[in-house]
Amino acid sequence: METLLVITYTLLFVFFIQKLRFFEIEGISRNVISGLFILKIIFGFFVWAVYTYYYTYRPTADVFKYFDASEVMFNTLKTNPVHFFKMLFGIDCTGPEFYDYYDKMNYWNSKVNSSIYSDNHLIILINTIIRFFSLGFFHVHRVFFSFLSLIGLTATYKTFIPFLQDKKTN
Numbered sequence: 346m347e348t349l350l351v352i353t354y355t356l357l358f359v360f361f362i363q364k365l366r367f368f369e370i371e372g373i374s375r376n377v378i379s380g381l382f383i384l385k386i387i388f389g390f391f392v393w394a395v396y397t398y399y400y401t402y403r404p405t406a407d408v409f410k411y412f413d414a415s416e417v418m419f420n421t422l423k424t425n426p427v428h429f430f431k432m433l434f435g436i437d438c439t440g441p442e443f444y445d446y447y448d449k450m451n452y453w454n455s456k457v458n459s460s461i462y463s464d465n466h467l468i469i470l471i472n473t474i475i476r477f478f479s480l481g482f483f484h485v486h487r488v489f490f491s492f493l494s495l496i497g498l499t500a501t502y503k504t505f506i507p508f509l510q511d512k513k514t515n
Contacts, residue, residue: 346480347483351487367496386487412467
């Protein structure tokens with residue numbers, strides 16, 4: 346089932362790349378962008394393999410810790426939908442009735458005291474939303490995050506194109 350979902354979502358995102366104007370870039374074909382997207386997915390597989398077979402302590406692996414925390418939040422939908430939606434939208438979710446959830450989501454609260462903003466909540470929330478589409482399969486999340494990062498890279502590239510027009514080479 347996981348393989349079927351990975352293939353389906355990959356094909357769907359390639360379709361989006363081929364059809365959406367956002368991915369229209371002068372000098373770069375949509376096929377190249379689609380190829381880069383597939384490369385991102387493949388390299389994501391290698392990252393997964395490293396954290397599965399080499400760095401095997403799952404609770405500290407970035408590739409897994411937010412995914413695992415999202416499972417805790419997602420399962421709250423079944424046991425207490427009100428708590429789920431409060432956590433999802435950040436509404437009145439600081440009371441003691443939420444402590445058990447946050448303890449199980451090891452990285453909901455940053456373990457390091459720092460003045461630097463922590464985006465742990467955002468990554469866990471994104472993973473939780475993706476779970477509605479992934480049925481809890483990790484590699485489907487990899488496809489979604491590959492597409493989201495491709496959107497970011499494309500937007501960044503398109504932002505700088507006007508500043509680099511005089512730098513073109515023939």
